[in-house]
Amino acid sequence: MIFRNKVIWITGASSGIGRGLALELSKQDCKLILSSRNQDQLLEVQKSCENPENIKILPFDLAHYANMKQVTGNAIQLFGKIDILINNGGISQRSPIIETSIEVDKKLMEIDYLGTVALSKALLPHFIANQSGQYVVVTSLMGKFSSPLRSAYCGAKHALHGFFDALRLEHDKDHIKVTLICPGFVNTNVARNALTADGSKQGYQDNMTENGLDVDIFVKRMLKAIRKEKFEAYIGKKEVFGIYVKRISLRLLHKVILRSNVT
Template sequence: MSFSDKIIWITGASSGIGKALAVELSNQNATLILSSRKKEDLMLVKNACKNPDAIKIITLDLEKHSTLQTKADKAIAAFGTIDILINNGGISQRSFAKDTSLEVDRRIIDINYLGTVALTKAILPHFIKRKSGHFVTTSSIVGKIGTPLRSSYAASKHALHGFFDSLRAEIYKDNIAVTLICPGFVNTNISKNALTGNGTPQQKMDTATKNGIAPNTFAKLMVKSIQQRKEEVYISGAKEKLGVYVKRFIPKIFSVLIRKMSVT
């Protein structure tokens, strides 16, 4: 697949994986729509891309579900169509379940799961009408295995797998693809912005995150997976990837290992 004739909408595009994706896809001559809550940061990403004149910015907040249909309509109108929606926006967590308020649980679900689902449903009729389209969603290795300090985050990512696996089966006949990308540790600000039990950001980077995959390297691997229209991809270090398979085939061993594993 060439991206030179593709119009791609990326959420969570103001930093981290989203920013790296924007730069990589612009280098491959894609036409881009970039979204997040932060317009100034989006402008910086736009200006860092190869063809800033071929990029539109639409601010949005995934927590404000009632606004997302309007945002989707605006995105479609920007270039007349959308070929690929990359659901990359979201927020993480660093707190034990016993210390996490229900409001924080709810907020993580509202952003990561319901916000992504709402935006997907807003674009879905457009894809069905065209009999073409591709949903790409950034999940997590934690969308396959639950780990300490991530109870609500893991729940939100597990929910995305259930939704998009079901959706993939429903829209196959409409020539619409679904790709779930599962990152391990990536060197971004995700741990700094992660919510603690009372809803405040952690404001520090985890050691594992700091030692994670470089965002530009991750973006190249993710873009390759999108080109190949893969259904589910694990892009991570060996330990995170191994955890997925240990959980699948010898879950009792996994339960012992995860209690001892450092996830910070």
């Protein structure tokens, strides 16, 4: 699969991985729809891209998941169709379970899971009618195994895998593809913006994120996985080996994570 003449919709496009995707895809002969909550940042990304005339912005908030049918209708009208939806928007969390307000768990589920699911379901009839389409979902390695201080985040990301694996099975007959992208540590602001126990932002970077993959390297690997229509892709440094350790022994993975000082 190539991106030429495709219409690609990216959520969480105002910074980090989403911004990197927009910059890289703008070099190719495709059209982009960029979404996030922040219109000013989206406009800045659009101006930074090549061929900005092929890029439209559509601000909205994933937390308002009841509005996704209207949002999706507006998106389709921009270029007349959508070929690929890259579900990249979301937030993270850093706090011990015992201290974390249930409102934080709720917010993570509303944004990372329900917002993404509602948007994808709203677009599904369009994909079925066209008998084609690809969902790309940026989950996390934390959607495959867990880590301390990320309970709400891990829960939401695990849920995404359950939903989209089912969608892939149900709509194989409609030629709809699902690619789950599982990043390890990527050097973005995800840790700074992560919610703490009371719902406030952490406000600082952690060492593992700071030393993670550069966004441009990550994006190139991610786009390769999308082109190949992979079911899942694990992209990171040594933390990716957790996927394979889990297959050997859950108890061993438990010990490795406790000793790795990822918190």
